[in-house]
Amino acid sequence: MIQFILNNKLIKTEKKASSILLDFIRYDQHLKGTKSGCREGDCGACTVLVGTLENGIVNYKSMASCLTPLGNVAGKHVVTVEGINGKDLTPIQKALHEHSGTQCGFCTPGFVVSLTAHAMSKKENTNEAAKLSISGNICRCTGYKSIEKSVDDIVDDLKEKPKTASLNWMIEHNYLPKYFKDISKRLSEIKTEKQKGKKIIGGGTDLYVQNPDETSDTEASFYLNKNEYKEISENNEIITVGASVTANEIMYSKIFNKHFPKIKDWFKLISSEQIRNVGTVAGNFVNASPIGDLTIFFLALNAELNLKNSKGKVRKIALKNFYKGYKTIDLQKDEIIESLNFNIPKSNFKFNFEKVSKRTFLDIATVNTALSYTLAKNVIEDIHISGGGLAAIPKYFDKTRNFLKGKELNMSNLNDASEILISEVSPISDIRGSKEYKSLLLKQLFFAHFEI
Numbered sequence: 001m002i003q004f005i006l007n008n009k010l011i012k013t014e015k016k017a018s019s020i021l022l023d024f025i026r027y028d029q030h031l032k033g034t035k036s037g038c039r040e041g042d043c044g045a046c047t048v049l050v051g052t053l054e055n056g057i058v059n060y061k062s063m064a065s066c067l068t069p070l071g072n073v074a075g076k077h078v079v080t081v082e083g084i085n086g087k088d089l090t091p092i093q094k095a096l097h098e099h100s101g102t103q104c105g106f107c108t109p110g111f112v113v114s115l116t117a118h119a120m121s122k123k124e125n126t127n128e129a130a131k132l133s134i135s136g137n138i139c140r141c142t143g144y145k146s147i148e149k150s151v152d153d154i155v156d157d158l159k160e161k162p163k164t165a166s167l168n169w170m171i172e173h174n175y176l177p178k179y180f181k182d183i184s185k186r187l188s189e190i191k192t193e194k195q196k197g198k199k200i201i202g203g204g205t206d207l208y209v210q211n212p213d214e215t216s217d218t219e220a221s222f223y224l225n226k227n228e229y230k231e232i233s234e235n236n237e238i239i240t241v242g243a244s245v246t247a248n249e250i251m252y253s254k255i256f257n258k259h260f261p262k263i264k265d266w267f268k269l270i271s272s273e274q275i276r277n278v279g280t281v282a283g284n285f286v287n288a289s290p291i292g293d294l295t296i297f298f299l300a301l302n303a304e305l306n307l308k309n310s311k312g313k314v315r316k317i318a319l320k321n322f323y324k325g326y327k328t329i330d331l332q333k334d335e336i337i338e339s340l341n342f343n344i345p346k347s348n349f350k351f352n353f354e355k356v357s358k359r360t361f362l363d364i365a366t367v368n369t370a371l372s373y374t375l376a377k378n379v380i381e382d383i384h385i386s387g388g389g390l391a392a393i394p395k396y397f398d399k400t401r402n403f404l405k406g407k408e409l410n411m412s413n414l415n416d417a418s419e420i421l422i423s424e425v426s427p428i429s430d431i432r433g434s435k436e437y438k439s440l441l442l443k444q445l446f447f448a449h450f451e452i
């Protein structure tokens, strides 16, 4: 049995843990405010809040319920737009109404829920942060200007929110109904049962897009919330990232922000807030997309994977050796990814990530690439280069590395290296660009890496 709180109601259900939350909300609970749009995580019409009890406090994140299995919300608080509604409009609903930020209304519940996630978040209350919270919400009617004006009002109003006891303030100021006060106590009383199955589901953002029917009918184990795979730590010159760490957990991690001050600029180009809140690193590696952004990022850090088998034995493999062919990986049937690790960047370390896609936000890459190197007296000590969208697998550029390692960093060497780089791949023309365009892009992005 799965138990969770949906708005103000305790749910106990015998439904399959892999079945889709959106369907449960709409067709079992008859809550029709949460809309079914694309069912692929692209439109945000199905956005819900999912609250997790952490050290006595419930932390809420927005998620696309169309890609969320019930197993990932066991023991949590799921909030739909009905669970936010009170007697009067909330300040977020008021702002959207006053600026005509809603027309046909299909997208509106999603926007309201995403902006409520921003209002509840401990992140900075800036216009940029508020807009990022709706990066996964699409509106076909308004042209967004009216929504942007609503966001300005909301950000202004939230400037009054105190840093502590903010839940009380949000209830007093009509952002949330009163029942939110008791949720942490009610969550602490819920017992969760372990779900066991052969199929591993992380965030589900790949599986439920590729095979929604099969996935929602499978016996699965749910990894998104497994504490043992959630670690981000730094010790003995090594940074370790658990398999179930999400893109947003990396983006806002203190460790990553310390070593990669531009990480927020890079990671905001990956999917959207709702997807980054659940999409895991292991899911990104195992789906083996040739343009997986997290894969390209960690390839250039020369990361190593720790694979654990059913007997608990750990096998180590370099990420660059994990990919054997198109969607073929070196992972045995009884193995899972436990974690990844890479060396802590030194003071003479440089790193850059570039992603070019047809649309800046919420789009997959035409070409993405990352590069790390260490420099001593203008000589490249070591270098790692990766690129996506250029081959059947996420590409690690061995030959270019061998050429540049130990060479002086100058234009002549970089020009020669760029020729080796493009000779290492043979991109194909597709909807995202011609093979000539992709090669040219790779070359330009290679030079851009050195302009940091």
Ligand SMILES: Cc1cc2nc3c(=O)[nH]c(=O)nc-3n(C[C@H](O)[C@H](O)[C@H](O)COP(=O)(O)OP(=O)(O)OC[C@H]3O[C@@H](n4cnc5c(N)ncnc54)[C@H](O)[C@@H]3O)c2cc1C
Residues within 6 Å of the ligand: 040, 041, 042, 199, 200, 201, 202, 203, 204, 205, 206, 207, 208, 209, 223, 243, 244, 269, 270, 271, 272, 275, 278, 279, 280, 281, 282, 283, 284, 285, 286, 287, 291, 292, 293, 294, 335, 336, 337, 338, 362, 363, 364, 365
């Ligand atoms: C709207 C949308 C936009 C997207 N945009 C981007 C983007 O910009 N860039 C990008 O790179 N990706 C993007 N993606 C793809 C996807 O979100 C990411 O690849 C994500 O990291 C997948 O992780 P997940 O946990 O959701 O994977 P899941 O769907 O849960 O799993 C994917 C695969 O990994 C396996 N798996 C999961 N955990 C483990 C483990 N610990 N050990 C072994 N196997 C495991 C699963 O069994 C499955 O085969 C997007 C997806 C959507 C829906």
Ligand code: FES
Residues within 6 Å of the ligand: 035, 036, 037, 038, 039, 040, 041, 042, 043, 044, 045, 046, 047, 064, 065, 066, 067
């Ligand atoms: S229905 Fe479009 S994101 Fe879920």
Ligand code: FES
Residues within 6 Å of the ligand: 101, 102, 103, 104, 105, 106, 107, 108, 138, 139, 140, 141, 142
């Ligand atoms: S108001 Fe119609 S889709 Fe946004």
